[in-house]
Amino acid sequence: xxxxxxxxxxxxxxxxxxxxxxxxxxxxxxxxxxxxxxxxxxxxxxxxxxxxxxxxxxxxxxxxxxxxxxxxxxxxxxxxxxxxxxxxxxxxxxxxxxxxxxxxxxxxxxxxxxxxxxxxxxxxxxxxxxxxxxxxxxxxxxxxxxxxxxxxxxxxxxxxxxxxxxxxxxxxxxxxxxxxxxxxxxxxxxxxxxxxxxxxxxxxxxxxxxxxxxxxxxxxxxxxxxxxxxxxxxxxxxxxxxxxxxxxxxxxxxxxxxxxxxxxxxxxxxxxxxxxxxxxxxxxxxxxxxxxxxxxxxxxxxxxxxxxxxxxxxxxxxxxxxxxxxxxxxxxxxxx
Numbered sequence: 001x002x003x004x005x006x007x008x009x010x011x012x013x014x015x016x017x018x019x020x021x022x023x024x025x026x027x028x029x030x031x032x033x034x035x036x037x038x039x040x041x042x043x044x045x046x047x048x049x050x051x052x053x054x055x056x057x058x059x060x061x062x063x064x065x066x067x068x069x070x071x072x073x074x075x076x077x078x079x080x081x082x083x084x085x086x087x088x089x090x091x092x093x094x095x096x097x098x099x100x101x102x103x104x105x106x107x108x109x110x111x112x113x114x115x116x117x118x119x120x121x122x123x124x125x126x127x128x129x130x131x132x133x134x135x136x137x138x139x140x141x142x143x144x145x146x147x148x149x150x151x152x153x154x155x156x157x158x159x160x161x162x163x164x165x166x167x168x169x170x171x172x173x174x175x176x177x178x179x180x181x182x183x184x185x186x187x188x189x190x191x192x193x194x195x196x197x198x199x200x201x202x203x204x205x206x207x208x209x210x211x212x213x214x215x216x217x218x219x220x221x222x223x224x225x226x227x228x229x230x231x232x233x234x235x236x237x238x239x240x241x242x243x244x245x246x247x248x249x250x251x252x253x254x255x256x257x258x259x260x261x262x263x264x265x266x267x268x269x270x271x272x273x274x275x276x277x278x279x280x281x282x283x284x285x286x287x288x289x290x291x292x293x294x295x296x297x298x299x300x301x302x303x304x305x306x307x308x309x310x311x312x313x314x315x316x317x318x319x320x321x322x323x324x325x326x327x328x329x330x331x332x333x334x335x336x
Contacts, residue, residue, distance in 0.1 A: 026041035031082065053166070068177065101223045102195050110190045196271050280320055
């Protein structure tokens with residue numbers, strides 16, 4: 001009975017946060033692009049929330065009042081800048097993509113993080129080991145800033161935590177605001193990260209297909225491919241089993257479903273970075289809302305994961321920089 005009620009509690013908070021990200025992100029997404037604005041609203045809304053949390057918590061530490069401000073400020077910002085109406089939000093849902101499949105897929109991916117109880121036995125799945133950083137979430141809630149490393153051998157040493165921490169900071173604010181456990185907050189944000197990664201690709205598909213029927217077919221096909229694995233073993237077979245040795249020397253290549261369960265912080269950073277790169281390359285940067293969206297996405301991506309939103313983004317954005325110079329684009333765009 002406890003497990004069922006806890007699952008219901010998690011579902012309610014997750015739906016509230018997804019709806020929140022839509023309310024915050026959709027008015028901005030509409031001004032970025034009229035096509036695919038519904039899809040773009042979710043990642044943009046979470047990015048705005050994340051950057052707000054980073055700013056407020058670093059300035060004013062952790063607490064119930066700070067958490068309330070963090071959730072309130074993006075709402076005030078979107079209504080102040082965009083002045084959306086109820087009709088505006090209804091219009092967003094009128095051309096909504098398939099939303100049930102991403103919800104199901106996200107639940108399947110995150111089910112790997114749940115602790116399984118069977119009578120007196122307790123079982124955990126392999127992806128949970130990276131979520132042991134739930135200790136960091138609890139450390140932030142308990143001790144605030146500066147963040148104390150919960151994994152140091154001597155707790156009295158007060159060693160500071162040197163790691164990208166926005167994912168865990170958002171989880172900590174969810175704990176404070178909704179009065180749930182660190183594990184529950186981690187599961188909620190992992191679910192949202194998986195969902196947003198799908199909607200990032202849905203947005204790109206909306207750019208690819210002008211007709212709604214083709215876009216919907218593309219979305220169904222994309223969801224099907226998420227269950228697939230890496231193509232590397234097939235290519236490896238044709239190359240005499242040498243390719244996989246090279247590619248898996250440092251780290252194996254996992255599918256989306258494994259990454260979504262194991263490292264949601266990287267997945268969320270990748271979503272923000274991909275969208276930022278796309279908007280830099282495909283949109284008019286003289287538009288202040290587009291420029292604001294890019295800055296927010298870059299900031300959130302970097303803070304969620306320095307590896308993905310920092311190093312990988314730097315290398316990829318350099319390629320776009322070269323393309324813009326070769327293409328003789330607007331000098332201001334090249335500079336940005």
